Amino acid sequence: MTVLPAASPLGRATAGPLAPRTRAVAVAAALAVAGGAAAVAVATSSPAAAEPGNVVVSEDFSAGTVPAGWNAVDGAWKVENGRLYGTSASSSENNKITFGKHLNDFRIEANMRFETVSAATRWASLGLDVPASGATPWWIATMRSGTTAANGLEFAQRTTANTWVVPNTASAPYAAGTGRDIRVAVEVHGNQARWIFDGREAMRTNNLQRSTDGGQALFVNGATVSYDNVTVTELPPNGYIRPEGSPFTVIAHRGASAAAPENTLVSQEIARKGGADWIENDVQPSKDGVPFILHDGTVDRTTDGTGNIRDLTAEQIKALDAGSWFGPQYVGERVPTLAEQLADLRTRGGSLLLEIKGKHTRDEVATIIQVIRDEQMMSRVFVQSFEVDALQYTYELAPELPLGLLRSSLDADPVAISKQLHLTAYNPDGNALLAKPEVVAPLHAAGVAVMAWTMDSASLWQRLERIGTDAIITNRTAELVGWNSAFMQRSSGDPTVEITSPADGARLDRAQSPVIAVAATNADTVTVTVDGKKSAAGRKLDLVKLTAGKHTVSTQVTGPEGTATATSTFTVTVSQAGLGYVILTSGADPAAISTMTAKLVDTRYAELASYVDRQAGKLIPADVASVIAADARTLALK
Missing domain, CATH: 3.20.20.190 (Phosphatidylinositol (PI) phosphodiesterase)
Known part of the structure; x- marks a missing residue:
């Protein structure tokens, strides 16, 4: 997975026919993504001098006290049994401890464990750009104890007006719960960042607003959370190079x-x-x-x-x-x-x-x-x-x-x-x-x-x-x-397969022409059928030739470790726009196209069906005439 400076990759997939490639040079950086529709003004941060691989913070709390230079801004923070504990009594308390220095390109990581929570919605965070005083605005990467919720992981900003801007959310593969150590990490490159949950990339953003002096922090809200092995490492400046194990x-x-x-x-x-x-x-x-x-x-x-x-x-x-x-x-x-x-x-x-x-x-x-x-x-x-x-x-x-x-x-x-x-x-x-x-x-x-x-x-x-x-x-x-x-689900040499297009449950009208797309790992052979008839990945689905209603794409892959199958059921819907596409591409006589289009625009669907029946095999090719007439009758009943 992500390559740590002077360390081994986390979560690397088992080697196999389609195992990830080995880089000649591992550069721990990644492209962050925009997500969500929040209105965010972006400021360019002033980069610190980059010294890739330099460990700026490395704290295991073995000294038994809060480290020098760490500022417990609010809430109760203490070190016990080699861990830092933070407590927030209610959901209105965003208690924090600040540390570190301003960096443009860095990785912050820690072991986080929820000890107690008032509700599964309560959270703990890694602070990505936080003033030493803890004053707003600041940016955090948040993990809820109910991590599998749609917003179990977040990138979020607390504004100067003490409101939240949450441009990106994601769910983790399993819940953090209580009493369980989770290794969390965030890689930051300017306004870009990647959220990494137990060695697996979960989310990206490019919506961070960067200050010129904000450092790092730990947060707790409505819970008691313990932290261990907190590390901040400077990264190379190019955040567009893909770490091994991360997706395109x-x-x-x-x-x-x-x-x-x-x-x-x-x-x-x-x-x-x-x-x-x-x-x-x-x-x-x-x-x-x-x-x-x-x-x-x-x-x-x-x-x-x-x-x-x-x-x-x-x-x-x-x-x-x-x-x-x-x-x-x-x-x-x-x-x-x-x-x-x-x-x-x-x-x-x-x-x-x-x-x-x-x-x-x-x-x-x-x-x-x-x-x-x-x-x-x-x-x-x-x-x-x-x-x-x-x-x-x-x-x-x-x-x-x-x-x-x-x-x-x-x-x-x-x-x-x-x-x-x-x-x-x-x-x-x-x-x-x-x-x-x-x-x-x-x-x-x-x-x-x-x-x-x-x-x-x-x-x-x-x-x-x-x-x-x-x-x-x-x-x-x-x-x-x-x-x-x-690709991100790959964890062993067992073959996996997913039909990525058409998506399961998709509703498509005849104006669309989706391509059958199959994502397979650890597979030597791939077979695809549509409604039981042989097809192939990469082939366009001609929705004009399919009956209205449900259809099924099935695939089976075979690899050295076995086989895997997947299905996707989609529905061909009848719509005015779709029927218009069929008419315009029917190859019918121009005069017939003009007549059909006029009746369609005027929603005279029954007349359209009757006209097509009369002209089938004459002005209108017989095979497409049956589709036009059937769709027109369906629209007439709506």
Whole structure:
């Protein structure tokens, strides 16, 4: 699991056919994620001088007294039997003891044990950025005694108004309860953090607000809690390198581009709800210099307009429909400005991997950076580009922004160019990376993360995990999040399998085309069936050809240690939007499509069914006519 400085990894999975890869250099750091929708303004902290591996605090309380320099701000704190005990009599008491110093990149860990609690909702915490006086605001990583609750683990802030901001919650695999030692740890990199419960990563955030002087602390609320073996260790500054045993960082390519029109706010929202750690989008200027989120050099493919983006004014671009090309339910979506996208991320949660698309002048890059500053998002934006000039300008103007170099093929010496351009990450095409996986170890040794684009299948994710890739840019955000979840459950050589798409219980209309995604570990063979008929992982489900109602995807995997099975039942629903998709893609005569569409829009479903029956095998292909007629009759009954 997480690699401790000068120590062995915790919780490493048993070696086997799909056991985690061994790093040439283990760097204890990780990408933290945005989660939740709390409105959080982010401030950049002033980093302490980094000396990775330096143990700043190491306390086992064997001296029998509260350590020198530890400040019991409130509540009863004492040392007995080699443990530090803190007591809070009620849920209104957030009692704390502060210690340590301000660090930008560090790991804090401790053995925590609930001795008594007033209720399972009561908690204890590791303080991540707490003034020595204990004054608000401060940030904590919280564990309840009822740890399996949906909010059993939290990242939380106590504001100056003495209110709570809780951007991230998670449940632990088992309850802490009382009388049980739990080894807890949090790795912090600026505003990013990872919550580690008994050696297993449980949650990430990038919503921390950092002060310039806050240190560490221990908290107790409505309980008596004992602590032992409290350690604070400085970490290397690159929090984007994935520790062994941790899952990929999930980066949504142009938002949830497989489910919604790319580079729009709705695509961003779907990706966020799907669990993406980062949103990847492209930025280009309008004729009047306003940065817009758009991939192509023209607006032709993804809007109802035409022309080069650089030849259109901001007013002209904002008048375009950027959603109808993808589906009727997205009519009216607009091309967002960079400022609009960042504001949405700032207020609703999320971070941005921003590609500067195409050649930009220094002034154009300066405008992009100024927008990021104005939106208070400097600590939540990562800049990447194929254009070396754009990265050089970015570094000159804002050296604090992390940089990634996009490559279609690998450089002769990725480490050398990474040093030359001050890269935080080297971001190659995933297939090029798989053809030369030996570049990963030296990049990690140089402190450079590796983010692969654009990889959309479980088999490729598995290969990329084995070679040590840190992050995946993908069109299949939800599927990769599910794959990550299955990866985290791996604990032995026994095969495991999970169907991550379509999700069990999913309700899908015919306008959707989910891909069958299977996450398997320790498996040599994988078989997939849909309603008992042979299929395959990676195959699109054609919902137009399935009857309305429930369907079952089943899979079986076989490995050296045995077999495992999984099923997922989904429902094909009948909706006006779905039926509209079937009509528009039916291959029917244009006149028939026009007639059917008119009846659909006017909700004349019974007339639509009768018309289709008459034209089946004539103006309308017979196989699709039966689907249209059946769905229309279903809608007529609603």
